[in-house]
Amino acid sequence: MTHPIATTPTPPYYAVVFTSQRDAPDPDYAVTAARMAELAVQQAGYLGVESVRTEDGAGITVSYWASEAAIADWKRQVEHAAARDRGRRDWYRHYRVRVARVERDYGGPPPAGEVES
Amino acid sequence: MTHPIATTPTPPYYAVVFTSQRDAPDPDYAVTAARMAELAVQQAGYLGVESVRTEDGAGITVSYWASEAAIADWKRQVEHAAARDRGRRDWYRHYRVRVARVERDYGGPPPAGEVES
Numbered sequence: 001m002t003h004p005i006a007t008t009p010t011p012p013y014y015a016v017v018f019t020s021q022r023d024a025p026d027p028d029y030a031v032t033a034a035r036m037a038e039l040a041v042q043q044a045g046y047l048g049v050e051s052v053r054t055e056d057g058a059g060i061t062v063s064y065w066a067s068e069a070a071i072a073d074w075k076r077q078v079e080h081a082a083a084r085d086r087g088r089r090d091w092y093r094h095y096r097v098r099v100a101r102v103e104r105d106y107g108g109p110p111p112a113g114e115v116e117s
Numbered sequence: 118m119t120h121p122i123a124t125t126p127t128p129p130y131y132a133v134v135f136t137s138q139r140d141a142p143d144p145d146y147a148v149t150a151a152r153m154a155e156l157a158v159q160q161a162g163y164l165g166v167e168s169v170r171t172e173d174g175a176g177i178t179v180s181y182w183a184s185e186a187a188i189a190d191w192k193r194q195v196e197h198a199a200a201r202d203r204g205r206r207d208w209y210r211h212y213r214v215r216v217a218r219v220e221r222d223y224g225g226p227p228p229a230g231e232v233e234s
Contacts, residue, residue: 003138003211004175015134015217017179019167021120050136052169052177058121060169060177062134068220088225094120096224100132100217103185107213108205 006048006064011102013047014065020095022057029091032083039079045070064102071099123165123181128219130164131182137212139174146208149200156196162187181219188216 022029040046045066053059065071074080088095139146157163162183170176182188191197205212 004177005136005138005211005213008215011215015132015215017132017134017219019122019179021122050177052171052175054169054171058169060121060167060179062136062177062179092225094122094224096122096222098125098128098132098219098222100219102134102215102217105213105215107211108209 004050004052005107006050006062008047008064008102008105011104013102014068014071015100015102016063016065016071017098017100018059018061018063018095019098020059020061021093022053022059022091023093025057026091028086032086036080036083039077040074043070043074043077045073068099121167121169122224123167123179125164125181125219125222128221130219131185131188132217132219133180133182133188134215134217135176135178135180135212136215137176137178138210139170139176139208140210142174143208145203149203153197153200156194157191160187160191160194162190185216 037049040049040063047064047066049061049063051059051061065074075084154166157166157180164181164183166178166180168176168178182191
């Protein structure tokens with residue numbers, strides 16, 4: 001991947017913005033994060049993810065979904081629920097989740113034919 | 118600031134998710150970014166910002182706003198518009214902007230009395 005930007009369809013769709021401050025690094029964290037990425041891709045309604053974390057543990061992950069129902073299904077996924085509990089207990093000093101409906105998007109450099117809204 | 122999480126009001130409110138891949142570092146960039154942060158705080162309807170960028174230039178910045186009108190006003194702000202043009206020309210290899218309506222949020226460790234939705 002040459003850049004961090006997810007390819008998403010024409011809005012509307014949904015975004016889950018997960019902002020967090022991680023505690024001291026834990027090898028389990030990377031394993032679980034990779035497994036969650038692998039599982040998310042298999043979920044119905046998953047559209048993509050963008051994730052950035054600094055070396056001091058501040059991170060923003062935005063996952064994109066076709067519907068609120070798809071987000072709810074992912075939240076209920078058993079292995080994901082267990083990982084989330086683990087994260088709350090062991091990995092995140094602070095976190096906030098925001099569920100939002102994407103109304104419009106634009107970007108650049110635009111592919112040929114794309115017009116900014 | 119001990120963590121990257123913005124304090125935002127009870128939803129609904131709006132989020133602008135700006136995901137980007139920056140080109141090689143440029144001293145002007147930091148100066149302009151700091152100035153934009155200073156200006157944004159002065160805008161009516163500004164609620165807060167979260168921003169994370171890795172050393173290799175991948176970044177996600179989420180700014181929060183009271184309304185779509187507040188976002189439009191900030192987009193028209195003259196100095197911001199000039200900085201945005203500069204960013205598109207000189208600083209960002211790729212970027213994507215998504216404007217979204219935050220429907221619900223939750224987080225932790227929850228302050229006393231906060232119940233997750």
